[in-house]
Amino acid sequence: MRFLHSLLPSFLVLGAGLAQAASSWGFDDAVISVTGKGGAGSAFKDKLSDHVPLAKPVTLGAADSLKIVLTATEAGAAKRPHQAFLLVRDQDTGLEATFPFQVKESGKGKVDFTQKDLPIQLLTSSQPLRATLLLASFGSTQAFSNHVFNLDVKTDPNVPLPKYEKPLRYGKLDEIHHIFKADPKSGPKIISLFFVLSILATIPVLFGTWAYLGANISHVSKALGTAPIAHTLFFGSILAMEGIFFLYYTNWTLFQILPPAGVVGTIIFLSGTKALSEVQSRRLAGER
Amino acid sequence: MRWLLSFLLLGLLSVVQAVSSSGNKLLVVLEDLAEKSKYSKYIADLEGRGFSINYESPKSDKVALFELGERAYDHVLLLPTKAKGLGPALTPKLLLDFINAGGNILLTLSSSNPTPTSLVSLLLELDIHLPTDRNALVVDHFNYDTLSAAEKHDVVLVPRPDAIRPDVKNFFRGDGKGGDVIAFPRGVPQELGNTSPLLTPILRAPRTAYSYNPKDEGEAAEDPFGAGPQLSLITTMQARNSARFTVIGSAELLEDAWFDAKVKRSVGLGGVGTDAKSVKTANQAFAAEVTGWTFNEIGVLKVGKIEHYLNEAGVKSNITNPKIYRVKNDVTYEIEISEYSWDKWVPFTPQAGDVVQLEFSMLSPFHRLPLTPTTTTKNSTIYTTSFRLPDQHGIFNFKVNHKRPFLSNLEEKNTVTVRHFAHDEWPRSWVISGAWPWIAGIGATITGWVAFVALWLWSKPVPLKLTTSGKKIQ
Known part of the structure; x- marks a missing residue:
């Protein structure tokens, strides 16, 4: 067998x-x-x-x-x-x-x-x-x-293959990393510096023009002689107000600047009345 | 009598033994209490693991899955019955309600007892399809047991299953040495719908197996219900609420007879197994794994502590879980995950190739990042990741949505507000070179203004000079 x-x-x-x-x-x-x-x-x-x-x-x-x-x-x-x-x-x-x-x-x-x-x-x-x-x-x-x-x-290259969609199965998913918007950028520093300098150059130009036209502060002694406190306080508090604005710009908050600004503003108002009256008296005296 | 004694002993033992992570109340539905003895070893295993078991016949009027609207049991084991249906207490709707309420069901089928239509429709609802012939069973002329099924080839011998994917943990590999044989006698095969991610087969039929109806044995299998690994022999469905439902195609697999049986494989594809020896089946250990998985003894995940905090420039903030962050903040997220393993919580480690992922999402994820394990405690692993919040304000979620086959679902959502930059959080204008001309402009204006005030207050008029034509010049 x-x-x-x-x-x-x-x-x-x-x-x-x-x-x-x-x-x-x-x-x-x-x-x-x-x-x-x-x-x-x-x-x-x-x-x-x-x-x-x-x-x-x-x-x-x-x-x-x-x-x-x-x-x-x-x-x-x-x-x-x-x-x-x-x-x-x-x-x-x-x-x-x-x-x-x-x-x-x-x-x-x-x-x-x-x-x-x-x-x-x-x-x-x-x-x-x-x-x-x-x-x-x-x-x-x-x-x-x-x-x-x-x-x-051998599939027909002219006929697209039937679409095969992978069914859902639980597993690891693709990682996603958020794409951040690009940080804002400034132009070249050299251009900024050029314009800074040209702006700052306007100050001497302004002062020069004023000086050429005869601007002066020769009445300081006269003004201080007539109303010393008013003039000192008035001009000083205008400078102080600019200082407060500078502090506000650098690190103070609005509520921090409001009290001193109020005080300085009052001083400006009160001393300004006196100081400007003195200026007016000079004008009335024909000295302006 | 002996086994009764061992039952008692095991019952006592079970007091100290730990149990499933979701309770130990188990309902076993079987036709006749006398049938219990067929499964005595399996049941002893269950009791040894701490389950307290109630036995009911589907005909009994005491059987109820719910009591006063609450689940009466944590788990249900349905053994095959001869009846056409399972009665009013076990309708498909009630079984689904039971799953929805978080209960686990282990369903066993048998080709000798046609599956009740109510169960067939329940399975259909889950996209598990049974053969249309109610007597159909799976045969394999290449992998059958030559000792018990030399003629009919209906005891299919299957090796321990491989992991369904390399990145999925294999809970059913035994000790991993290989060589184990599972006897799958006279089982009903299932086919699974392809669309549901909730369905996962544990055990598939070998390449050469197919389904047939023994009633038309004379004819050839020209149009089988299914063939090869398309046929699932043991199927699992894990619902979205992590309730587990397992179908074992062959209830005989759990019987004492097959726990002890010696089997000898036939000659397989390409002459494999020509010199096969008779070996003991691995059914007992495998049944314990399948049951343990179904009844939440393995593969259950738990989340412990979740923390997220600001971590700018490597400096950890003391405030944990704040309600609000700012766009582009650097944030660290930590989550503690444990895995239940038979009787205790152990640190969870994902399978190689898999990873726990964190999503930072508003409607859709903006970030999806891998979480790396940093610290391991006695029973948990702490996963962490650090990232920069997206430059988009809104209500966001830290979301860990960990869904994997054979692991219970984790879905953790922590909502935070992401605000935009406050007015004083932007870079100051002096660090922006483009702003310098404007700053210089303000400086020039102020200087000019102060000088003008001084001029206005203190300027002395210059004497008027007249030109020859009488026009005044200054």
Whole structure:
């Protein structure tokens, strides 16, 4: 019996590995064919072997349909197995699609599929898909499983692939770092400095012009002689008010400057009345 | 009699044993109390872990999941029944209410007892699909037990599951040595909807497995309900409130017979296992892990203290958790997370490749940053991160939304106001070079004004000079 088995080609491989197996599943006359649209002209046809995969990957174009016809055998005799599956596996991700054969009582089975029947994930695989044939049934008969061919899916470059949206799964999300608005920037300092200097230059120009026109403060002694307190306080408190403004600019708050500003303002008002009366008296005396 | 004694002993033990993180009241629903003996080891395990168990038949009028509107039990174990339905006390709606109230359910199916339609519809609602043939079971001609199912191939032997993703913790790997075999006898496979992130399979069928109806055994499997790893053998659903629902496709997996059984695998794909030895199943340990997960004994996270504070220029502010910050403040956030492991809280460490993330969000996140563990206490890890608040004022949340398969959900939200710069917090004008000409302008004006006041007060008129034409010049 064993001698007979070893004569059957389909048992060569399995027989080597599983010398003890009483019987096992296998197949005969397996033909794989790829036909173009409308069945016009067989593009590809080959015989499948049960122990070595086809040397070259089978190419499946966008409009092609792949068909495998085989006869399943149990211990060499044609028989229908319960499980006759072609598994097509994406070698990147390990995802696998199953194509069951339509098997008749006689053990003759066929399976055909096109690109449309493949899940989108397999269409986009970077490597050829690995096709494994499974023939198995209940009982103790050894099941058959072998890598039979590689499938190279050629998608139509003109037709966009169906969109695959990754379903929501809980996990780490992408990091987000807020993008801050850029800080405001000033122009080159040299330009600012140029304008600072040209503005400051107006002060000597102003004083010079006044001096040329005969401006003077020769009446200081006269004014101080007539109303010393009023003039000192008036001019001094005007300077003090500027000082308060400077403090407000540098570090005081509004409520800090209001009391001194009130005091200084009152002094300006009271002393100003006197000081300006003195100025008026000089004008009335024709000295202005 | 012996087991009764050990029950008593274990019952006493359970007083000192710690229990699940969410209570120990367990309801076991089974057809007949006599069936209890089939699961004696499993039940002894449960009692040994501190569960106090009530047994009820679905027909009994005492069985009620709720009492006065409150959950009457913390966990429910549904063992297969022969009845077509589970009766008015266990309708799908009540079971869902139970989940919504935070209760955990462990559901077991069996191909010998067709699943009641009420349960099928409950599962459908959760996007778990059972085969349409009510007797369908999963077979594998490559990974079956040659000792008990040499003919029917319906005792599928499965290795311990791998982690579903590299970044997901695997609670079901046992001691991790490998070589463990789980016997999955006559189980009902499930298919899972692809859209729900709440569903996670614990155990999937091997590549070569498929579902079939034993009633049409003569025919070939030309249109199986499902095949390969698409079929889930043990499925979990963790609701948004972290209530857990697990479907074990084979109730027999929990039986004493399969806890002790010796199994010997068949020859698998590519000749694997040609010289398989008979080994003891890992069902007992695996069942404990699956049950422990379902009843909140493992994979439960808890948040302890949350702190956030101002941390400008490396100086930690003494005020923790202020209600208000300013835009562009430097802030540090700390969160303390613990994980429950069977009977105690332990420091939580995410799986390699995974990370706890903090979001700083107003409607949508402005920042999503990884939190790094800094300190570990006896039973918690403190995660922290420092960052600069965005330059946008408004009401923001510090949000830790940690949702991972097999871990209970953490959702922590701390609301703070982020105000804009106050008028005195901007850089002063003298540090802005563009403002210098204006400052100089004010200086020039003041100088001119003070000088003018002096002139006005004290200027002496110059004598009038007349030109030859009689016009006056000054």
